[in-house]
Amino acid sequence: MKHSRHDSLVDLLSSRAQDAGDALAYGFLGRDGELEASWTYAELEARSASVAAALAGRLRPGDRALLLFAPGLDFLAAFFGCLRAGVIAAPVFPPSPSLGPRGLERLAAVAADCTPSIVLSTAALLGHVAALDAETSSPFGALERLAVDGLPAAAELPAAERPSAKADSLAFLQYTSGSTSSPRGVRVTHANLLANLASIYEMCGGPDQGPGVSWLPVQHDMGLIEGVLHPLFRRQPGYLMSPAAFLARPMTWLEALSRLGGTNAASPDFGYQLCVRRTTPEERATLDLSRWTMAANGAEPVRADTIERFSEAFAGAGFQPETFFPAYGLAENTLLVSSSRRNVQPRLLEADAAALDREDLLRGAASHGRSRTLVSCGTPVAEQELVIADPMTSQALPVGAVGEIWVKGPSAADGYWGREQENERTFGAYLTDGRGPWLRTGDLGALEGGELFVTGRIKDLIILRGRKLYPQDIERTAEAAHALVRPGGAAAVAWNARPGAVEGVGLVCEVEDCDEPTRREVERAIRAAVSKDHEAPIARLLFLPARKLPKTTSGKTQRHACAALLRADRPAEVTAP
Numbered sequence: 001m002k003h004s005r006h007d008s009l010v011d012l013l014s015s016r017a018q019d020a021g022d023a024l025a026y027g028f029l030g031r032d033g034e035l036e037a038s039w040t041y042a043e044l045e046a047r048s049a050s051v052a053a054a055l056a057g058r059l060r061p062g063d064r065a066l067l068l069f070a071p072g073l074d075f076l077a078a079f080f081g082c083l084r085a086g087v088i089a090a091p092v093f094p095p096s097p098s099l100g101p102r103g104l105e106r107l108a109a110v111a112a113d114c115t116p117s118i119v120l121s122t123a124a125l126l127g128h129v130a131a132l133d134a135e136t137s138s139p140f141g142a143l144e145r146l147a148v149d150g151l152p153a154a155a156e157l158p159a160a161e162r163p164s165a166k167a168d169s170l171a172f173l174q175y176t177s178g179s180t181s182s183p184r185g186v187r188v189t190h191a192n193l194l195a196n197l198a199s200i201y202e203m204c205g206g207p208d209q210g211p212g213v214s215w216l217p218v219q220h221d222m223g224l225i226e227g228v229l230h231p232l233f234r235r236q237p238g239y240l241m242s243p244a245a246f247l248a249r250p251m252t253w254l255e256a257l258s259r260l261g262g263t264n265a266a267s268p269d270f271g272y273q274l275c276v277r278r279t280t281p282e283e284r285a286t287l288d289l290s291r292w293t294m295a296a297n298g299a300e301p302v303r304a305d306t307i308e309r310f311s312e313a314f315a316g317a318g319f320q321p322e323t324f325f326p327a328y329g330l331a332e333n334t335l336l337v338s339s340s341r342r343n344v345q346p347r348l349l350e351a352d353a354a355a356l357d358r359e360d361l362l363r364g365a366a367s368h369g370r371s372r373t374l375v376s377c378g379t380p381v382a383e384q385e386l387v388i389a390d391p392m393t394s395q396a397l398p399v400g401a402v403g404e405i406w407v408k409g410p411s412a413a414d415g416y417w418g419r420e421q422e423n424e425r426t427f428g429a430y431l432t433d434g435r436g437p438w439l440r441t442g443d444l445g446a447l448e449g450g451e452l453f454v455t456g457r458i459k460d461l462i463i464l465r466g467r468k469l470y471p472q473d474i475e476r477t478a479e480a481a482h483a484l485v486r487p488g489g490a491a492a493v494a495w496n497a498r499p500g501a502v503e504g505v506g507l508v509c510e511v512e513d514c515d516e517p518t519r520r521e522v523e524r525a526i527r528a529a530v531s532k533d534h535e536a537p538i539a540r541l542l543f544l545p546a547r548k549l550p551k552t553t554s555g556k557t558q559r560h561a562c563a564a565l566l567r568a569d570r571p572a573e574v575t576a577p
Contacts, residue, residue: 008165008190009229010083016235017045025232028073029213029241033252033259037073044076050151051081051120058144061086064116064173066107066143067219068094070125071242075218076228078120078148082172083165089172090114090185091219094125095132104132106183110175114185114417116143123147167191173417174221174331185417186331195410196225196334197233199381203325204234204294205342210263211237213256215246215271221331222298226266236264250275251283258287258317266296268555269303270488272310277487279313290318293342294325301454301472302326304348304373321345328377328454332426332439334411338386338452340378347376349453357467360402362446362453370533372473376451384409387431387438388447391458395432402446402455406431406438413439460559462494462505464536469505471559474534478509481529482522486510489549491562495539504539505530508562511543519543540566 006012016025021042030036039047059065065087069075075091082089092110119126126145165171171193173185214227218240231238239260246253254275257265272295297307311321326346327339340346353370355361365371380386384407388397391404406429415423430436444461445454455470462469471492478490489510496503507530511522527538542565550561 006194007167008083008169009080009171009193009232010165010190012194012232013041013045013048013080016041016232020235021045023235024237026073026076026228027237027239028071029239029245029252029256031242031245031248031252033241033245033256035239039073039076044080046153047077047148048080048084050153051077051148052084054146054148054151055081055085055087055118058146059085059087059117062088062170063118064088064090064114066111066116066119067091068107068119068121068125068129069218070094070122071217071240071244072122073240074122074149079172079218079228081148082120086165086169088114088170089120090116090175091172091224092175093217093219094121095129104129109183110185111143113183114173118144118146120146120148122149165190167194174224174334175219176331184419186413187415187417188334188413192334192411192413193225193229194233195383196336197230199384199411200226200230200336201234202382203336203339203341204264207234209234209236209293210291211239211260212264213239213241213253213260213262214265215241215243215253216266217243221329221335222266222268222296225335226264226296230264246271247274250278254279254287254289254314257292258289261291263291264294264296265292266294266298268298269301269306270555272297272306273303273487276306276309276313284314284317287314287317289314292319292323295319295323296325296327296339298327298329301456302346302375302377303476304375307346307375326375326377328405328443328445328452330441330443332413332441333384333407333409334413336381336411337384337405337407337441338378338380340376347451349374349376349448351453353473356402356455357469360468362400362402362448362455372470374453374455377445377454378452379450380409380452384411386447386452387435388445389429389431389438389440391440393432394429396435400446400448402444404458405441405443405445405452405454407441408436408438460493462492462536464494464504469534469536474505474507474530474536475557477529477533478507478526482525484512484514484518484522485526486512486546489544489546491549491557491559493559493563493566495566504537505534506540506542506563506566507538508542508544508549508565510546510549512546542566 025041025044027038028036067078067089171190174188175183175185212231216223216227218224322345324346325340329336350365350371352363352365353372355363387406388403389406397403415427426440428437429440444456460471474492475490479485491508493506495506550558
């Protein structure tokens with residue numbers, strides 16, 4: 001099946017510039033939510049052509065370029081300019097000023113992995129990086145640098161000199177967030193992107209869509225593909241804003257959706273939680289969210305109470321529960337794997353917690369036993385196949401059995417950059433019946449009624465006396481145990497640090513500032529709640545100040561970093577992301 005009449009994103013942008021050149025393509029909203037900058041399709045094509053011309057004189061097709069940008073529209077010129085020049089873009093986060101020279105650590109890891117030839121950025125940000133270079137032996141001193149905001153308008157490259165972007169051409173490297181390992185660059189082709197964009201388009205109901213409004217960072221798969229490329233695919237304006245502006249005041253995002261008539265917007269689960277916690281009934285009464293028809297909620301996992309509380313809080317603003325699209329995806333599959341459908345209220349399943357813990361089975365909860373509410377991530381999107389496999393034997397499992405989620409389809413990438421041995425195992429898996437190749441996701445889930453229920457990650461499972469405990473369940477219990485434990489501020493890991501030590505759960509919690517007697521009260525409440533709900537002892541408990549829990553740039557908890565904290569017991573060294 002052909003997923004678009006275009007062979008590449010380069011063709012797609014050129015088509016938009018030709019058919020609707022003067023129409024608004026992208027707008028950037030400032031911290032107050034007002035329009036700060038905007039580009040038409042024609043302006044974006046001209047700016048990307050200028051970047052492509054500058055790259056053509058410096059690099060060869062297939063060379064890599066780090067894209068280092070603060071929130072704004074300049075990133076778009078650099079990204080599409082790389083596509084146009086056949087240069088492989090690797091979007092990365094700019095270093096945080098609060099971290100000083102240590103802010104270059106992730107950049108150094110990405111640079112060592114993909115060996116770029118150039119750094120594209122703005123003049124101001126390149127000056128900041130140069131200052132950090134002077135304080136450390138970073139890998140950026142030898143790299144050429146190009147400030148795209150200072151480029152003059154340039155004529156298009158002659159057709160004979162332009163590299164041809166084909167469907168199977170490598171478009172860019174999507175670096176994973178590093179929640180369970182070091183960052184790895186997923187090799188994403190134009191065909192992967194167009195297939196996934198077509199799936200999202202079909203999932204959202206086709207052409208009956210309006211503007212998109214995104215606060216998500218463009219360096220991550222959801223922010224780039226849903227926030228930037230999807231509006232281009234469906235020829236609707238895409239409004240972008242700074243993640244910092246959203247985190248400081250979630251109402252800014254909601255006000256923009258209301259004012260601009262936004263129909264499409266996505267967020268990880270914690271973003272919807274913030275919207276509820278950080279808005280007042282009076283503020284919500286000023287909103288009109290009735291035109292919002294697709295609120296994608298990315299799995300981390302999706303929490304049933306988030307859907308319920310958000311739907312209830314914003315019902316008066318016209319938000320409907322069926323607007324929520326619980327979804328499952330990962331960078332290795334470009335983005336989307338499965339999702340609910342338009343005008344269908346998310347399905348919840350009260351699962352028997354003991355069956356999940358002890359038998360790896362998804363079945364309805366008994367009236368007298370512990371239960372766990374799971375949210376369906378819907379059905380596979382167009383042309384995607386899902387199977388649940390035993391991660392040890394590679395045998396396909398029956399309906400209702402919990403195992404590793406394996407994916408196959410046109411959105412699946414063919415591997416990580418420069419990791420061929422790992423690629424064979426992760427992207428070239430075969431079932432015992434010979435079917436394949438499949439992408440192994442590392443995530444756990446089950447199929448029931450044709451729908452996918454995600455239960456956790458293999459690397460995060462806590463095995464305690466033969467039982468499988470899911471860390472997010474324990475974390476939710478800890479957060480609810482006392483009002484001073486910050487929502488989204490807990491991380492649970494396995495704890496059996498040395499022979500003879502108590503085997504149990506290690507727990508790190510962000511706790512609001514309080515005196516010592518109150519801290520002991522919080523500790524007692526957490527220990528009692530975890531023991532009651534999960535029949536598991538807390539062998540190690542560490543409190544952190546607010547906003548000090550290690551998280552990735554996409555907001556995912558870094559449980560491996562939390563385990564290191566428990567072993568080191570030096571919370572003062574933790575810095576906010």
